[in-house]
Amino acid sequence: MKYIYLILALTGLSFLQASAQTARPLSGTVIDSTKLTLPGSSVKYKDELGDSTVTSTDVNGKFTFPAVKGNKITLTISSIGYQGIIKHYTIPADGKAVALDPIVLKSSVRQLGAVTIVGVNPVVFKEDTVQYSVSAYKVRENAPIEDVIKKIPGIDVDKDGNVTAQGKQVTKVRVNGKDFFGGDVQSATKNLPADVIESVQIVDDYGDQANLTGIKTGEPNKILNFTIRKDKNYGYFGQATAGDGRDLLPKEADADVKNENRYVGLLNIFKFKGDQQIALLGSINNTNVNTFSYGTPTTGGGGGGFGGGGGGRGNALRGGNNGSTTNANGITNAHSIGLNFRDQWGKALSVYGSYSFTDNTTFTNSTVIQKNNSLDASTSNQQSQTTSNPTNHRFNFNLEWKPDTLNYLKVTPTFTYAGSDVSSVDNVISQRTNQSGQPFTNLAYTSTSTTNSVSPNYGLTGFYNRRFKNSKRNLNIGFSASTGYTYQFDNPIYNYTAGAGTAPANQVTYTDSKNHSYGVNGSYLEPIGKVSFLELNYALNYSFTSSDKEADTAYALDPTRYHRYDLLSNRYQYTFTTNRFGLNYRIIEKKYNVTLGIGGQPAKLDGVNLFTNVRTSISTFNVIPAASFNYMFSRSQALRFNYNGASNQPTFDQLQPVIDFTNALYPVQGNPNLKPEFSNNLSLRYNAFSFQTGNIFFINANYTQTDHKIVQNVVFYPARFTAATLAANPDLKKYQNTNLVQYLNADGYYTYGANVLYSKPWKERRYTLIFGSGISYTNNVGYTQTVDSLNNTSPLAKNIAKTLTVTPQLRFRVNINDVIDAEAFSRLSLNKIDNTLLTAGTQNTNIRSLDLGVNGKNYVWKDWTFSYDYTKTLNYGYDSKLNVKNPNIFNAYVERRFLKDYRGTLRLAMYDIFNENTGFSVTNTGSIVTQTNVNRLGRYALLTFTYRLQKFAGKAPSNPERGFRGGDRPGGGPPGGGMGGPPPGGGPM
Known part of the structure; x- marks a missing residue:
């Protein structure tokens, strides 16, 4: 009988302790390996009390659970194009708000037949650039990048291949920040395969001087810039x-x-x-x-x-x-x-x-x-x-x-x-x-x-x-x-x-x-x-x-x-x-x-x-x-x-x-x-x-x-x-x-x-x-x-x-x-x-x-x-x-x-x-x-x-005799990646 009393007493104490716990906010940020925040990521919360809920990160990659009671929690984080992750935390029982360290997700590459899909945020706005992820606009393998461009809101391609972006004629095209065939638009849009492109960027370009100094004068030109996937930098087509x-x-x-x-x-x-x-x-x-x-x-x-x-x-x-x-x-x-x-x-x-x-x-x-x-x-x-x-x-x-x-x-x-x-x-x-x-x-x-x-x-x-x-x-x-x-x-x-x-x-x-x-x-x-x-x-x-x-x-x-x-x-x-x-x-x-x-x-x-x-x-x-x-x-x-x-x-x-x-x-x-x-x-x-x-x-x-x-x-x-x-x-x-x-x-x-x-x-x-x-x-x-x-x-x-x-x-x-x-x-x-x-x-x-x-x-x-x-x-x-x-x-x-x-x-x-x-x-x-x-x-x-x-x-092959010679920088791509072009750091930024 005494064991029954002991069990009841322990149960009561646990109940009182749980009841005494005070709900408090829990927040954090989801980023990728480059420290770029990941808006729209899914974050699922679960604790030892059996409570669970799901939320999404905001435009700055932040998430908040306004009232959590558990001390031992599990977060399951996922984002399109990134490897999901499960994180376990033990947080103090002091009732104070909890701010977690940034949670880092790694990029995920999945092979679907002959198509490699690299998932990133579909649209990113920068000062003079709107960037679209190619993987968000799916086309069949071997399709030209023009097929992707036709699907992107704000970009029009007429039947002769002329490209208009946000109501203005595109006058030049670049690949990794460098002009392609003298900037000839159709030579790129008609011939570049979508399979190897990571993103399409619409850029208001003020010229080399503005790119270096950050001081922009005059009317900008609309240009297209295609960034290449790093796993496609070695090979032939x-x-x-x-x-x-x-x-x-x-x-x-x-x-x-x-x-x-x-x-x-x-x-x-x-x-x-x-x-x-x-x-x-x-x-x-x-x-x-x-x-x-x-x-x-x-x-x-x-x-x-x-x-x-x-x-x-x-x-x-x-x-x-x-x-x-x-x-x-x-x-x-x-x-x-x-x-x-x-x-x-x-x-x-x-x-x-x-x-x-x-x-x-x-x-x-x-x-x-x-x-x-x-x-x-x-x-x-x-x-x-x-x-x-x-x-x-x-x-x-x-x-x-x-x-x-x-x-x-x-x-x-x-x-x-x-x-x-x-x-x-x-x-x-x-x-x-x-x-x-x-x-x-x-x-x-x-x-x-x-x-x-x-x-x-x-x-x-x-x-x-x-x-x-x-x-x-x-x-x-x-x-x-x-x-x-x-x-x-x-x-x-x-x-x-x-x-x-x-x-x-x-x-x-x-x-x-x-x-x-x-x-x-x-x-x-x-x-x-x-x-x-x-x-x-x-x-x-x-x-x-x-x-x-x-x-x-x-x-x-x-x-x-x-x-x-x-x-x-x-x-x-x-x-x-x-x-x-x-x-x-x-x-x-x-x-x-x-x-x-x-x-x-x-x-x-x-x-x-x-x-x-x-x-x-x-x-x-x-x-x-x-x-x-x-x-x-x-x-x-x-x-x-x-x-x-x-x-x-x-x-x-x-x-x-x-x-x-x-x-x-x-x-x-x-x-x-x-x-x-x-x-x-x-x-x-x-x-x-x-x-x-x-x-x-x-x-x-x-x-x-x-x-x-x-x-x-x-x-x-x-x-x-x-x-x-x-x-x-x-x-x-x-x-x-x-x-x-x-x-x-x-x-x-x-x-x-x-x-x-x-x-x-x-x-x-x-x-x-x-x-x-x-x-x-x-x-x-x-x-x-x-x-x-x-x-x-x-x-x-x-x-x-x-x-x-x-x-x-x-x-x-x-x-x-x-x-x-x-x-x-x-x-x-x-x-x-x-x-x-x-x-x-x-x-x-x-x-x-x-x-x-x-x-x-x-x-x-x-x-x-x-x-x-x-x-x-x-x-x-x-x-x-x-x-x-x-x-x-x-x-x-x-x-x-x-x-x-x-x-x-x-x-x-x-x-x-x-x-x-x-x-x-x-x-x-x-x-x-x-x-x-x-x-x-x-x-x-x-x-x-x-x-x-x-x-x-994706990188220089280890055996030069199998198609490539040595001396290449592993990983390929232009120095600095991204848009390439003139080196950064020249301006007030």
């Missing part, structure tokens, strides 16, 4: 594709779209050996795809990184165009090859560069309608057939020298060469409205023209940064130099069928132009407190441009010798010099930074016509304030504001005073008295991401106001002058029936816009709903004048062209790995143009289009893929003469993987099955509204076979 097909067009098809064979041949080879990375891309096809683009020359970069896989333009896996109908105008035969190289030479010198070459032939058939907002209303209809053969070479090489943590030097030589042979046939009819409001034909002609040109360009840029020891002082100096030449031959021949002839019937012109530019800049950074800095900066830029143009109007009569026609010939040159100096003040705190600055820029433009010896000199001075504010609410929420001013010099064509009659209907005459433009730019961006729900929200707004905007003044000459007027002014004869385009400076130009996007995923991102919209408004300025039959010129008539564009869209994605990857979408485009100057025969423009469609891939029987891409477009508001239709664009393919490790892929594809692919567009300059209908590649079938080989290792 190679693939080849061959394809054959045929147009499937109706028998009545025009000669320019006759049934031809379609072919594609692609070869991609990539080798990775730690810091050494080599990529070779080659392509031949007549399916309107290009491996490289040369629209915007890039400077100061090239190479760096590596490639693999395939996609879209030049995509071996996609048979040439990613399973979609290309939006490229015309029909192109494309030939290209390129080499990209990157290596580390010793501890201090990093080198990277690239060479690329293209040789294309494009046939274009277009209908163009131009309406002039004028006092004497006119409309021109033009049918054109053009064959062009552009040839491009691009070479750049970068040397980055970093002997220690204090010094950094980068030197980049570049060379580009652009050649072009163009021939075209045009049929033009110009109509005007008489005093009774009836249209009549005042000019009609047929023309054939030939143009040949070559443009070599040489450049050199350099940048040196010095960080002073034991201080935050910083000095940097940059320089640039370039020289370029253009040699061009033009021979337009006109056959006038109505109205008096304007341009000479047979004109030959030779143009010899050159441009030399030099620049130097520097800045000095001085700390004035623990978190504040002053920066003094200066920049000098000088450019010299000259053009010798000689016209021969009697070539058809006597081709044995040259006859210079002085009225159409010209020798003009000008120099443009700017000096910019400024002072910036910056505060850098953990959660925010502020920059305030003021600068001044005197500019001088000197020009001289060497035929007449008439000189012009324009001097301006602009005060350039600068301001930026960045606030990081958390790792998932950020606000950014930026203001800057910038000047823009006139182009040579806008300055040279001699009339260019290459286009008989729209001759052009420059204005040597033009002032440089000056624009004020403001931008605002807010980003938010929820680690708990995965919701993403972006909003971007911008405003630009431009002083001395260079605008057109269109002078309309009558169909005929009186005999007395022509006798007194014989030169007027060549102006009859023309719309002479001149240039003026004008105030009143401004534009603003905004982009908003909301993305909501659920069911572990299997389903995603995305809403986005863009809106832009432009207040453009243009002028018109009319010359009457007596040679009297009317006063300037000002037209304000108000262009409003709204583009809402709704997308729904389904992504179930190895089952389906599909998207349904709707896009509405509203383009409304109102002109304040309207006369008889002119009207405002209101063009709308609605796209409804679905695209995707279904994976069946493990090795089969069925792909489909359908879009129905409804167009409204175009001119009836353009014969604009409402096309159904439908593409589909079936694909079979086979051989060991899926090395082989066989695909049968059909493009534009309904044969309705045509391009339509509208533009507005303030004086002229242009609507265009242009041909595109029509229906065809293509059968392709792709074979690939690959081998990767």
